[in-house]
Amino acid sequence: MTSRATARSSRIPRSQQPTGRLRGIDAARGLALLGMMATHLLPTFEANADLTPTWIGLTFSGRAAALFAVLAGVGLALSTGKQVPFEGAALSAARRGIALRALVIAAVGLSLGGLEVNLAIILVHYALLFLCVLPFLGLKLKALSAWAAGWIVVSPVLAYLLRPWLMAAEPPLNLGHNPSWEDLSTPFPLLGDLFLTGYYPVFQWLAYLLVGLAIGRLALSKAMIPVVLLTAGIAVAALAKALGTAAMENWGGRAALEDVLNAPGYPLDSVLQVNLTGIRQEGSWWWLAAAAPHSATTLDLAHTSGVAAAVVGACLLLGRLAEWLDLDLLLPLRGAGAMTLTLYTVHVWVVSGFYLKPLPAGWTEDGMYFAHAATAIIVGMVFVLLKWRGPLEWVGHAANQVARGERIGRP
Structure with a gap:
């Protein structure tokens, strides 16, 4: 009996044997990383008076970072029981591990x-999101879906009411820069920025992790689930964007916002398409009807969550196709996706070396992006093929094991 089972197993193509990871999820994470790199290195607006959106801005702005956050929730679901969440001591251990891993990411x-x-x-916000989602890890699919939907609807309204109060404080509870170790000495502006007034407001962005948890509690290995994620995600994303566009262009929203907007350097028509960061959304309830990237409104959260779900579904389907063809079609993306913390960190460090400096002779913005993307893909592929964890991924995994009381594995 054993010999027959062994013989059957040996005839299964390597790409179809169990790997312990869903390759489509890693591939989606790699795609999110490349998308974020694109928004960092390539212009999202044309350099003209109207700030005409570029195709990079229209495609990736707001969506890449949201995909990154949704996938964090998916990963947490997969590591805490998949369809049936951990309970009791196992859940407590998982929460300790995730909390200590979050502290590594925050550092x-x-x-x-x-x-x-x-x-x-995004990393400090990302770590704080891990801590904020801990109470939800024991919930099952229906409860998570309800919480996600409720958070998408309610949190933008509460944020709209709270932000003016935080910004009216003296000094305003806002950093205006990336959080650093020095900001720990001024906790109130730091927390105000992280939760509500900064670039990635954790208060609303918690919706992404709840959506990701709900996705991760689905039976992702079943044939129809990726199809449902793809079609439902496209439908939700299209509906949310259509409603936002109609509200702004057909129902009087943009005209009302131009009356209260006091930001002459930000043509409203352009920023509504690419990035609402830098504009204080106050003075009119019409702000909540926008679906603009980085506005963290209900329609923005719904649109970007739908896009993320569709991308996850598409990547899972590509993973199925790769298994059927016995070809690792997703290797370039999933390699980068398996070590995003290390690659993202190196990417930011390299970009900082060119801050306020001209690019090297012969280099263009496009060339710089392709150099970063190609390096991420190649390094990721090498690490996956050698079955190595990324350096920072290993530190985070070791922290998780320490908190769980487990023995630390080798890198």
């Missing part, structure tokens, strides 16, 4: 925050 983010770089670094 990396605070260290990067000390660099002079014109990028909005």
Whole structure:
């Protein structure tokens, strides 16, 4: 009996044997990393008076970072029981491990925050999101879905009410820069910025992790689930964007916002398409009807969550196709996706070296992006093929094991 089972197993193509990871999830994470690099290195607006959006801005702005956050929730679900969440001691151990791993990510983010770089670094917010989602890890699919939907609807309204109060404080509870170790000495502006007034407001962005947890509690290995994620994600994303566009262009929203907007350097038509960061969304309830990237409104959260779900579904389907063809089609993406913390950190550090400096002779913005992307893909592929963890991934994994009371494995 054993010999027959062994013989059957030996005939299964290597790409179809169990790997312990869903390759499509790592591939989606790699795609998110490359998308974030694109928004960092390539212009999202044309250099003209109207700030005409570029195709990079229209494609990746807001969506890449949101995909990164949703996938964090998916990963947490997969590591805490998949369809059936952990309970009791196992759940407590998982929470301790995730909390200590989050502190490692926060330490990396605070260290990067000390660099002079014109990028909005997500890592401290990312770590705080891990801590905020801990109470939800024991919930099942229906409860998570309800919480995610409720958070998408309610949190933008509460944030709209709270932000003016935080910004009216003296000094305003806002940093205006990436959080760093020095900001720990002024906790109120730091927390105000992280939760509500900064680039990645954790209060609303918690919705992404809840959506990701709900996705991760699905039976992702079943045939129809990726199809459902793809079609439902596209439908939700399209509906949310259509409603936001109609509200602004057909129902009077943009005209009302132009009356209260006091930011002459930000043509409203352009920023509504690419990035609402830098504009204080106050003075009119019409702000909540926008679906603009980085506005963290209900329609923005719904649109970007739908895009993330569709990308996850598409990557899972590509993973199925790769298994059927016995070809590792996703290796370039999943390699980068398996070590995003290390690659993102190195990317930010390299970009900081060119801050306020001209590019090297013969280099262009496009060339710089392709150099970063190609390096991430090649390094990721090498690490995956050698079955290595990324350096920072190993530190985070070791922290997780220490908190769980487990023996630390070798790198």
